[in-house]
Amino acid sequence: MLDSVLYYKNAFRHLQLSDSNYKNCPFEEEWGKIEKIGKFLSMFYEITCIFSGSKYPTSNLYFPKVFAAKVALDQLLCSEDVYMKTMAQKLIEKLEKYWSDFCTILAIAVILDRRYKMAFIEFAYSKAYGQNSEELKHVRDKLFSIFGEYNLITPSSSTTYVLTQMSDVGSSAGRNDNSQSTLNQRTMDMFKEFDDFDNMDCSAYVRKYELELYLDEPRIDKKIDFDILNFWKGNGFRYPNLSSMTRDILSIPISTVASESAFSVGGQALDQFRSVLKPETVQAIITTRDWKFGEIGKTCS
Numbered sequence: 001m002l003d004s005v006l007y008y009k010n011a012f013r014h015l016q017l018s019d020s021n022y023k024n025c026p027f028e029e030e031w032g033k034i035e036k037i038g039k040f041l042s043m044f045y046e047i048t049c050i051f052s053g054s055k056y057p058t059s060n061l062y063f064p065k066v067f068a069a070k071v072a073l074d075q076l077l078c079s080e081d082v083y084m085k086t087m088a089q090k091l092i093e094k095l096e097k098y099w100s101d102f103c104t105i106l107a108i109a110v111i112l113d114r115r116y117k118m119a120f121i122e123f124a125y126s127k128a129y130g131q132n133s134e135e136l137k138h139v140r141d142k143l144f145s146i147f148g149e150y151n152l153i154t155p156s157s158s159t160t161y162v163l164t165q166m167s168d169v170g171s172s173a174g175r176n177d178n179s180q181s182t183l184n185q186r187t188m189d190m191f192k193e194f195d196d197f198d199n200m201d202c203s204a205y206v207r208k209y210e211l212e213l214y215l216d217e218p219r220i221d222k223k224i225d226f227d228i229l230n231f232w233k234g235n236g237f238r239y240p241n242l243s244s245m246t247r248d249i250l251s252i253p254i255s256t257v258a259s260e261s262a263f264s265v266g267g268q269a270l271d272q273f274r275s276v277l278k279p280e281t282v283q284a285i286i287t288t289r290d291w292k293f294g295e296i297g298k299t300c301s
Contacts, residue, residue, distance in 0.1 A: 002038035036084055043072060057250040059109040060228060064116065067124045070095060105249060107139045108146065111215075112246045114231060115222045118215055147211050150241045210239055 005012075009031065016025040026034065047065045051058055073095060076088035110116045118140075125136040220226060228250065236243040277285075 002034055002041070005034060006038060033083060036081070037087075040072070040076075040084070040087075043069065051255045057228060058254040059106055059250055059252040060113040060116075062106045062254050063110045063124070064120065066095070067128075071127070104139055104142050105146075105252065106254075108143050109249050109252070111143060112232075112242075112249060113226075113228055114217075114220050115224075115226055117219050119219060144211065147242065147245060150245045210242055214239055214242055 012025050015022050047069060050061055050065060070092075073088045073092045076084050077092065079085050079088070107121055110120055111118050121139060122136060125133055125139070129135050232239075232243045232246045232250075
Protein backbone atom coordinates (compact mmCIF):
# COMPACT_ATOMS: atom_id res chain seq x y z
CA MET A 1 0.00 0.00 0.00
CA LEU A 2 2.81 2.42 0.85
CA ASP A 3 4.46 1.68 -2.49
CA SER A 4 1.24 2.66 -4.27
CA VAL A 5 1.02 5.89 -2.27
CA LEU A 6 4.60 6.81 -3.15
CA TYR A 7 3.97 5.94 -6.80
CA TYR A 8 1.12 8.47 -6.96
CA LYS A 9 2.97 11.07 -4.90
CA ASN A 10 2.92 13.67 -7.68
CA ALA A 11 -0.75 12.95 -8.35
CA PHE A 12 -1.64 13.80 -4.75
CA ARG A 13 0.34 17.02 -5.02
CA HIS A 14 -1.40 17.97 -8.26
CA LEU A 15 -4.79 17.21 -6.72
CA GLN A 16 -3.97 19.53 -3.80
CA LEU A 17 -3.17 22.36 -6.22
CA SER A 18 -6.17 21.83 -8.49
CA ASP A 19 -8.83 21.01 -5.90
CA SER A 20 -9.27 23.37 -2.96
CA ASN A 21 -11.48 20.84 -1.17
CA TYR A 22 -8.65 18.33 -0.90
CA LYS A 23 -7.08 18.98 2.49
CA ASN A 24 -5.41 15.64 3.30
CA CYS A 25 -2.29 15.72 1.19
CA PRO A 26 0.75 14.74 3.28
CA PHE A 27 3.36 17.37 4.04
CA GLU A 28 6.98 16.98 2.91
CA GLU A 29 8.01 15.73 6.32
CA GLU A 30 5.26 13.10 6.21
CA TRP A 31 6.33 12.03 2.72
CA GLY A 32 9.82 11.50 4.09
CA LYS A 33 8.47 9.30 6.90
CA ILE A 34 6.42 7.30 4.41
CA GLU A 35 9.51 6.61 2.30
CA LYS A 36 11.53 5.49 5.31
CA ILE A 37 8.75 3.27 6.63
CA GLY A 38 8.17 1.79 3.19
CA LYS A 39 11.81 0.79 2.76
CA PHE A 40 11.98 -0.62 6.26
CA LEU A 41 8.76 -2.63 6.13
CA SER A 42 9.57 -4.02 2.68
CA MET A 43 12.07 -6.34 4.37
CA PHE A 44 9.37 -7.77 6.64
CA TYR A 45 7.05 -8.14 3.67
CA GLU A 46 9.65 -10.19 1.81
CA ILE A 47 10.25 -12.34 4.90
CA THR A 48 6.51 -12.97 5.27
CA CYS A 49 6.21 -14.03 1.62
CA ILE A 50 9.17 -16.40 1.94
CA PHE A 51 7.86 -18.00 5.15
CA SER A 52 4.41 -18.46 3.60
CA GLY A 53 5.73 -20.52 0.67
CA SER A 54 4.40 -24.04 0.19
CA LYS A 55 6.38 -25.37 -2.79
CA TYR A 56 9.80 -25.33 -1.11
CA PRO A 57 11.22 -26.05 2.36
CA THR A 58 11.23 -23.05 4.69
CA SER A 59 12.92 -24.32 7.86
CA ASN A 60 16.39 -23.58 6.43
CA LEU A 61 15.33 -20.00 5.60
CA TYR A 62 14.01 -19.02 9.02
CA PHE A 63 17.23 -18.28 10.90
CA PRO A 64 18.95 -16.10 8.23
CA LYS A 65 15.84 -13.98 7.67
CA VAL A 66 15.05 -13.45 11.35
CA PHE A 67 18.70 -12.65 12.02
CA ALA A 68 18.69 -10.09 9.19
CA ALA A 69 15.61 -8.44 10.71
CA LYS A 70 17.28 -8.37 14.13
CA VAL A 71 20.40 -6.70 12.70
CA ALA A 72 18.29 -4.10 10.89
CA LEU A 73 16.37 -3.27 14.09
CA ASP A 74 19.58 -3.05 16.12
CA GLN A 75 20.92 -0.53 13.62
CA LEU A 76 17.77 1.54 13.88
CA LEU A 77 18.09 1.59 17.66
CA CYS A 78 21.37 3.46 17.17
CA SER A 79 19.85 5.82 14.60
CA GLU A 80 19.54 9.57 15.18
CA ASP A 81 16.07 9.53 13.62
CA VAL A 82 13.80 9.68 16.67
CA TYR A 83 10.71 8.52 14.78
CA MET A 84 12.35 5.41 13.30
CA LYS A 85 14.14 4.67 16.56
CA THR A 86 10.85 4.71 18.48
CA MET A 87 9.27 2.36 15.95
CA ALA A 88 12.27 0.03 16.14
CA GLN A 89 12.03 -0.12 19.95
CA LYS A 90 8.45 -1.38 19.69
CA LEU A 91 9.29 -3.92 17.01
CA ILE A 92 12.39 -5.27 18.73
CA GLU A 93 10.30 -6.34 21.72
CA LYS A 94 8.18 -8.57 19.50
CA LEU A 95 11.15 -9.84 17.50
CA GLU A 96 13.02 -10.85 20.63
CA LYS A 97 10.33 -13.45 21.24
CA TYR A 98 11.10 -15.12 17.91
CA TRP A 99 14.85 -14.70 18.33
CA SER A 100 15.26 -15.93 21.91
CA ASP A 101 12.57 -18.63 21.90
CA PHE A 102 13.18 -20.13 18.48
CA CYS A 103 13.87 -23.82 18.44
CA THR A 104 17.52 -24.84 18.15
CA ILE A 105 16.50 -27.24 15.41
CA LEU A 106 15.95 -24.28 13.09
CA ALA A 107 19.56 -23.20 13.55
CA ILE A 108 20.60 -26.74 12.66
CA ALA A 109 18.48 -26.48 9.50
CA VAL A 110 20.72 -23.62 8.35
CA ILE A 111 23.82 -25.76 8.91
CA LEU A 112 22.33 -28.35 6.55
CA ASP A 113 22.08 -25.69 3.83
CA ARG A 114 25.33 -25.67 1.81
CA ARG A 115 25.07 -21.92 1.30
CA TYR A 116 25.44 -21.24 5.04
CA LYS A 117 26.65 -24.27 7.02
CA MET A 118 28.24 -23.80 10.44
CA ALA A 119 30.07 -20.65 9.30
CA PHE A 120 26.88 -18.58 9.22
CA ILE A 121 25.79 -19.80 12.66
CA GLU A 122 29.19 -18.89 14.10
CA PHE A 123 28.97 -15.45 12.44
CA ALA A 124 25.43 -14.79 13.67
CA TYR A 125 26.04 -15.95 17.22
CA SER A 126 29.28 -13.97 17.46
CA LYS A 127 27.37 -10.79 16.57
CA ALA A 128 24.52 -11.60 18.94
CA TYR A 129 26.35 -13.15 21.91
CA GLY A 130 30.07 -12.65 21.33
CA GLN A 131 32.85 -15.08 20.46
CA ASN A 132 32.69 -18.70 21.70
CA SER A 133 29.34 -18.24 23.42
CA GLU A 134 27.47 -20.93 25.31
CA GLU A 135 24.57 -20.58 22.87
CA LEU A 136 26.84 -21.54 19.98
CA LYS A 137 28.21 -24.49 21.91
CA HIS A 138 24.65 -25.63 22.61
CA VAL A 139 23.79 -25.61 18.89
CA ARG A 140 26.93 -27.57 18.02
CA ASP A 141 26.31 -30.16 20.75
CA LYS A 142 22.68 -30.51 19.71
CA LEU A 143 23.71 -31.08 16.09
CA PHE A 144 26.02 -33.96 16.95
CA SER A 145 23.54 -35.33 19.48
CA ILE A 146 20.68 -35.53 16.95
CA PHE A 147 23.01 -37.01 14.34
CA GLY A 148 24.07 -39.64 16.86
CA GLU A 149 20.44 -40.63 17.41
CA TYR A 150 19.95 -41.17 13.67
CA ASN A 151 23.06 -43.34 13.61
CA LEU A 152 21.59 -45.54 16.31
CA ILE A 153 18.33 -45.91 14.37
CA THR A 154 19.82 -46.56 10.92
CA PRO A 155 23.52 -47.45 10.90
CA SER A 156 25.23 -46.15 7.77
CA SER A 157 26.42 -48.46 5.03
CA SER A 158 30.03 -47.47 5.60
CA THR A 159 29.75 -48.25 9.29
CA THR A 160 28.05 -51.54 8.59
CA TYR A 161 30.80 -52.44 6.14
CA VAL A 162 33.54 -51.75 8.69
CA LEU A 163 31.75 -53.68 11.42
CA THR A 164 31.18 -56.61 9.08
CA GLN A 165 34.83 -56.73 8.14
CA MET A 166 35.94 -56.59 11.75
CA SER A 167 33.42 -59.20 12.86
CA ASP A 168 34.62 -61.50 10.08
CA VAL A 169 38.20 -61.08 11.20
CA GLY A 170 37.21 -61.64 14.81
CA SER A 171 35.23 -64.76 13.96
CA SER A 172 38.02 -66.26 11.88
CA ALA A 173 40.47 -65.51 14.65
CA GLY A 174 38.07 -67.15 17.07
CA ARG A 175 37.94 -70.28 14.94
CA ASN A 176 41.74 -70.42 14.82
CA ASP A 177 41.93 -69.96 18.56
CA ASN A 178 39.39 -72.72 19.07
CA SER A 179 41.29 -75.11 16.85
CA GLN A 180 44.87 -74.25 17.73
CA SER A 181 44.84 -73.08 21.33
CA THR A 182 43.66 -74.29 24.71
CA LEU A 183 42.55 -70.98 26.17
CA ASN A 184 39.83 -71.33 28.72
CA GLN A 185 36.31 -69.98 28.23
CA ARG A 186 36.87 -66.97 30.48
CA THR A 187 39.75 -65.75 28.33
CA MET A 188 37.65 -66.24 25.20
CA ASP A 189 34.85 -64.16 26.70
CA MET A 190 37.32 -61.42 27.58
CA PHE A 191 38.60 -61.20 24.01
CA LYS A 192 35.06 -61.21 22.67
CA GLU A 193 34.22 -58.30 24.97
CA PHE A 194 37.33 -56.52 23.73
CA ASP A 195 36.25 -57.06 20.09
CA ASP A 196 32.83 -55.60 20.82
CA PHE A 197 34.43 -52.59 22.51
CA ASP A 198 36.76 -52.06 19.56
CA ASN A 199 33.88 -52.33 17.10
CA MET A 200 31.97 -49.65 19.01
CA ASP A 201 34.95 -47.28 18.84
CA CYS A 202 35.33 -47.85 15.11
CA SER A 203 31.61 -47.37 14.57
CA ALA A 204 31.62 -44.06 16.44
CA TYR A 205 34.59 -42.88 14.38
CA VAL A 206 32.96 -43.65 11.03
CA ARG A 207 29.65 -42.10 12.02
CA LYS A 208 31.29 -38.96 13.27
CA TYR A 209 33.30 -38.75 10.08
CA GLU A 210 30.12 -38.61 7.96
CA LEU A 211 28.96 -35.38 9.61
CA GLU A 212 32.41 -33.83 9.76
CA LEU A 213 32.96 -34.67 6.08
CA TYR A 214 29.95 -32.54 5.19
CA LEU A 215 30.99 -29.69 7.51
CA ASP A 216 34.54 -29.65 6.10
CA GLU A 217 33.37 -29.33 2.50
CA PRO A 218 33.41 -25.75 1.14
CA ARG A 219 30.24 -23.70 1.01
CA ILE A 220 28.70 -22.72 -2.30
CA ASP A 221 27.93 -19.20 -3.45
CA LYS A 222 24.65 -17.87 -2.04
CA LYS A 223 23.87 -16.31 -5.43
CA ILE A 224 23.64 -19.75 -7.04
CA ASP A 225 20.14 -21.12 -7.58
CA PHE A 226 20.51 -23.92 -5.06
CA ASP A 227 17.89 -26.67 -4.70
CA ILE A 228 18.49 -28.10 -1.25
CA LEU A 229 16.11 -31.03 -1.76
CA ASN A 230 17.83 -32.18 -4.94
CA PHE A 231 21.23 -31.85 -3.29
CA TRP A 232 20.39 -34.15 -0.39
CA LYS A 233 18.51 -36.53 -2.63
CA GLY A 234 21.51 -36.85 -4.93
CA ASN A 235 24.02 -37.16 -2.07
CA GLY A 236 22.10 -39.67 -0.01
CA PHE A 237 24.66 -42.37 -0.82
CA ARG A 238 27.48 -40.20 0.58
CA TYR A 239 25.62 -39.12 3.69
CA PRO A 240 22.99 -41.82 4.33
CA ASN A 241 22.20 -40.91 7.94
CA LEU A 242 22.76 -37.19 7.55
CA SER A 243 20.40 -37.08 4.56
CA SER A 244 17.72 -38.86 6.61
CA MET A 245 18.13 -36.32 9.39
CA THR A 246 17.98 -33.46 6.89
CA ARG A 247 14.81 -34.83 5.32
CA ASP A 248 13.01 -34.75 8.66
CA ILE A 249 14.30 -31.29 9.62
CA LEU A 250 13.44 -29.68 6.28
CA SER A 251 9.88 -30.98 6.54
CA ILE A 252 9.22 -28.66 9.50
CA PRO A 253 6.85 -25.86 8.35
CA ILE A 254 7.63 -22.35 9.56
CA SER A 255 4.20 -20.91 8.87
CA THR A 256 0.71 -22.37 9.19
CA VAL A 257 -0.54 -20.29 6.25
CA ALA A 258 -0.28 -23.14 3.74
CA SER A 259 -2.08 -25.68 5.94
CA GLU A 260 -4.80 -23.21 6.91
CA SER A 261 -5.27 -22.34 3.25
CA ALA A 262 -5.63 -26.01 2.38
CA PHE A 263 -8.43 -26.44 4.91
CA SER A 264 -10.21 -23.29 3.73
CA VAL A 265 -10.39 -24.46 0.09
CA GLY A 266 -13.46 -26.53 0.91
CA GLY A 267 -15.39 -23.39 1.77
CA GLN A 268 -14.64 -22.03 -1.70
CA ALA A 269 -15.99 -25.16 -3.40
CA LEU A 270 -19.11 -25.49 -1.25
CA ASP A 271 -21.29 -22.45 -0.63
CA GLN A 272 -25.00 -21.74 -0.23
CA PHE A 273 -25.53 -22.15 -3.97
CA ARG A 274 -23.54 -25.40 -4.27
CA SER A 275 -24.28 -27.20 -1.03
CA VAL A 276 -25.57 -30.52 -2.45
CA LEU A 277 -22.61 -31.50 -4.59
CA LYS A 278 -21.50 -35.10 -4.43
CA PRO A 279 -18.14 -35.85 -2.79
CA GLU A 280 -16.73 -36.95 -6.14
CA THR A 281 -17.68 -33.62 -7.71
CA VAL A 282 -16.12 -31.61 -4.87
CA GLN A 283 -12.93 -33.66 -5.17
CA ALA A 284 -12.82 -33.00 -8.93
CA ILE A 285 -13.27 -29.24 -8.40
CA ILE A 286 -10.50 -29.01 -5.80
CA THR A 287 -8.14 -31.23 -7.81
CA THR A 288 -8.71 -29.25 -11.00
CA ARG A 289 -8.08 -26.01 -9.13
CA ASP A 290 -4.80 -27.39 -7.78
CA TRP A 291 -3.68 -28.49 -11.25
CA LYS A 292 -4.61 -25.13 -12.72
CA PHE A 293 -2.59 -23.15 -10.18
CA GLY A 294 0.30 -25.59 -10.58
CA GLU A 295 0.42 -24.94 -14.32
CA ILE A 296 0.29 -21.18 -13.73
CA GLY A 297 3.18 -21.45 -11.28
CA LYS A 298 5.30 -23.38 -13.80
CA THR A 299 4.54 -20.80 -16.50
CA CYS A 300 5.52 -17.90 -14.23
CA SER A 301 8.74 -19.58 -13.10
